[in-house]
Amino acid sequence: MEEKKHSLGALSQNLYGCGEFFNGGAFVIINTFFTVFLIKALGMPAVLAGTIPLVGKILDAITDPIMGNITDRTVSKFGAKRFYILLGAFASSITFVLLWVPIRSSSPVLLYIFYLFMYCLFSTGFTVLMVPYNGLLPDMIDDYSTRSKFSNVRMIWSTLGSMVCGLVPTFIITDTTNASLYIRCALIFGVLFLCTSLATFAGTWEKQKAPVRSDLKDSFTQAVSVYKSHSFRLFIGIYLCGQCGMDFVSGMAVYYVDDVLNASGDGSIALGGAHLSYLTGLMAVLILSQLVGMLIWGPVMARTSKKTTILIGAPIRILATLGLLFFSYDGASIGPVLLLAALIGIGNAATLTSIFAILADMPDVDELITSVSRPGTVSGMATFARKVSAGLSAGMIGLLLGLAGYDEVLASSGSAQLAATQHGIALIFIFAPVILVAFLFLFGKLFPMKEREFEIIKKEIARRKGEDASTITEEEKRVCEKVTGFKYEDLWNLRNTRMGS
Secondary structure (H helix, E strand, O other), rough: OOOOOOEEEEEEHHHHOOHHHHHHHHHHHHHHHHHHHHHHHOOOOHHHHHHHHHHHHHHHHHHHHHHHHHHHOOOOOOOOOHHHHHHHHHHHHHHHHOOOOOOOOOOHHHHHHHHHHHHHHHHHHHHHHHHHOOOOOOHOOOOOOOOOHHHHHHHHHHHHHHHHHHHHHHHHHOOOOOHHHHHHHHHHHHHHHHHHHHHHHHHOOOOOOOOOOHHHHHHHHHHHHHHOOHHHHEEEEEEEEHHHHHHHHHHHHHHHHHHHHHOOOOOEEEEEEEEHHHHHHHHHHHHHHHHHHHHHHHHHHHHOOHHHHHHHHHHHHHHHHHHHHHHHHOOOOOHHHHHHHHHHHHHHHHHHHHHHHHHHOOOHHHHHOOOOOHHHOOOOOOOHHHHHHHHHHHHHHHHHHHHHOOOHHHHHHHOOHHHHHHHHHHHOOOOHHHHHHHHHHHHHHHHHHHHHHHHHHHHHHHOOOOOOOOOOOHHHHHHHHHOOOOOHHHHEEEEEEOOOO
């Protein structure tokens, strides 16, 4: 049956992209406020609070591969991925709200168990939504350039999510020790996340195709086999380092502003007749500059390649972040800090623009290796990587704050941290992202695929399916081997879906 023609214009791009509002926004709120909620509002020790997202990733190691397999095996009149986007819209929004339900207990162990369970519920709901969403674009569109346009709009929505979720909570959570403010904020954003996710379900489409025939018990074998792809391994390096770098910025922002720039508690930014807190000003500049950057880097990526913007944006991020070394002390002028934050946001936009555009091409590389179209499995491992990055960041922030001597008793009472602790917080805020973005640049430099390589991969898949009668050249063989990491004669082999084969 002939496939229905779909519009590829601005409306379709935005309905697809708005599903990223949740992904871009939820982790900004979680990274910025969740450990603050646990430490400052509930009194949980910093080292303990920071491990909750990290421990929650153990569950993801189980749920993400299974969800990817389930998605590839499902048949639905909506399309398998859109069916789970519909379910996940409700599951993820409800569990996000539950994450911020305040309980009072003098037992750190009880608090830890309760919020670890809540985090695991949220993480599972997020998996049901984002694994199929990350695998949707390859089943909507085949063209390299059109995918880039849809991916760029998706990242604009991610930035809008980051903007709204980075700024609005700072107006709601005016007292970080007041637990009731966090649940009020969560209810507002739970509704927003639900609406944007449902809009993506309603405004997208999916090619109907035969389901992958594999058992659930093969989920982990299938998932691990995705890493056989040379391009996917480098992509995961790009993804982890890029996202972890910004997770450290958002996760440390409250501590950096409250305990370093504004340790004496008298800082605000005058804007007309209003006065904004340092935190609101910093988050506003970071996110607004990132949005402007998306509008700049999207056309640049379209005219060059998906890796070029990484190689431009990463150095901008590194140099701007290092510049903060000269202004990270109590009472420092906020102007230079905001200027450097704007450069960080513009550099981050360049790297983010590339990440999801590259992700849309990874199922094609995997298909050439395995002979199976399994975008759900590929996206499952990408979603897992994203949640690992968030968990690692939160865990490392808690650990590093502990090593820096962060005192949660002083924090909950509103008192300033010791001078040595303030200095330690500044060094964490600056050098953790710099190291990660340096690795991001390295992985981006090594990434082997631009548009020419992508077209060769697609053409070879068509040959293998009997849809193209041309003969492959020696140069095209070398490209296939470089992109996949396999010898040409070992490609298109079902055994490659198994570990160790």
